[in-house]
Amino acid sequence: MTPTPPDYALEAIDLKKAFGGLVVTQSVSLAIRPGERRLIIGPNGAGKTTLFNQISGDMRPNSGQIKLFGTDVTRFAPYQRAHFGLSRTYQIITLFTGDTLEHNVTLGLLGLRPSRWQMWRPLSFYGDLATEACRILDAVGLLHLAAYPVSEIAYGEKRRVELAMALAQKPRVLLLDEPLAGLSNSERSQVKSLIASIPRETTVIMIEHDMDTALDLAETVTLLNYGRVIVDGERDAVIADERTREVYLGV
């Protein structure tokens, strides 16, 4: 199964990553088609977030290759990958706590615009940025909190701001690291329908432990364990696979 470049939004080829003697990613290869909804599962310590960190560029793999739409981005800095259409959210909420929700989303918009280098004009002069930020906050149901600082909103709302910042960038490939973690049931269904409504131009790769919700969103599933791909394929085939039950479902 050797993938040919333009057919895939994201390819990881034989990634290896070790922290000292601890090998976290042994040999991971993934190939994800444009528009695909991929769920990555695996027990704690399976190397899921480390895999994301390598894809987003926060960590360099020891060996192996990462390709976005056929281009080798293994040596690209994180910000260069962002300009290539890659966006991510974090498992541990990483927001600008002292700033308003609107400002957080504005930063997401600004990151890909040349006006981020503008030094002689106050940011508040860019009315279109504020309008756009509010439109995105509305889409995630947080418009009423736009003027509040992140430090004053609830945890579940912060999760949605994480998502809003990434969505603001209209990414071609979106990495979601446990977008449902710590949410209540009602919040969960809100975020679920939010993820389901992401347009098909965006390829979505998601790490999630909440199988009930996540499986509904996924078309394909990759099971990782001890830094290796154990099973990889169509959702129902992976669920039915004996090894999945063994590793993850514990049956």
Next chain:
Amino acid sequence: MKWIAAIVPGVLLVLLPAFAGDFYVNLASQILIASIFALSLNLLVGYGGMTSLGHASYLGVAAYISALLTSRYGFGHGQAALLSIAGTTAMAGCFGVIALRATGLGFLMITLALSQVLWGLAYRMSGVTNGDNGIAGLTRPMPFGISLDSAASFYWFALVVASIAFLMMTVFVSSSFGSSLKGVRDQPRRMAALGFNPWMIRWITFTYAGFWGGVSGLLYVYYNKYIHPTSLSTTSSAEALLGVIAGGSGTLGGPVVGAALVLLLKNYASAYIERWNMLLGLVFLFIVLVMPTGIVPGLGKLLRRGTR
């Protein structure tokens, strides 16, 4: 009501020489110069999260370049000013490349080391810098033929430059770039993931801060008509840093208040107490204990509590 609150102090500042004696006018000039210097340091410390202990380098080098060019090489003040600002900014760019290899404590140590090198050069390269004797007998420029030799005229000159500096740095921190800078200070990883280049943002800020440091150095040497290696010393950097922190880093008014405090203590307290440095230390200790975020945010909090 709000514009009155802005205009009244402005008018008072402009009219200061009309009702204050030369001593106070000169003191005010010094405060203006120190304010520009502290504001430029605050870009790094407060808005960029880059604590530097070598900011005196830019003040000192700009002052030395101007002093040498005008006194020894016969340059006019205009050319000397341009060359000294350009040279200082270029040096800040180079220092930024070196210092920004690190963050936090590593960054602080590199800035300290670089400034110590310059201080050492100023002391030991006496063939050029005249060493411990400093360079004396300098003159003030005459912009548009106006002499700046009186206390009042120099004060107005400094006030114009300081107002431009304050305005430009205010716009800088509230601009898109300023937002990027604060973002990189708070969440560098997230900012990189959003498409911002953290290193470049820090480097541009570092260089820009060096530019304004140079401007303050130029005013400094015009005011004193003399330059000595101590202006490059760690003490000079640390004093400004203390001022920024005491006044309130990451605020626009903080560095101005902090710089004023340091100079007032220096000028007043030293007349009464020989060990005025000790008093300075105690005052800072008090501020840090009572208002950990600095005078300006601290007073703001008090006022809000009072009006509630």
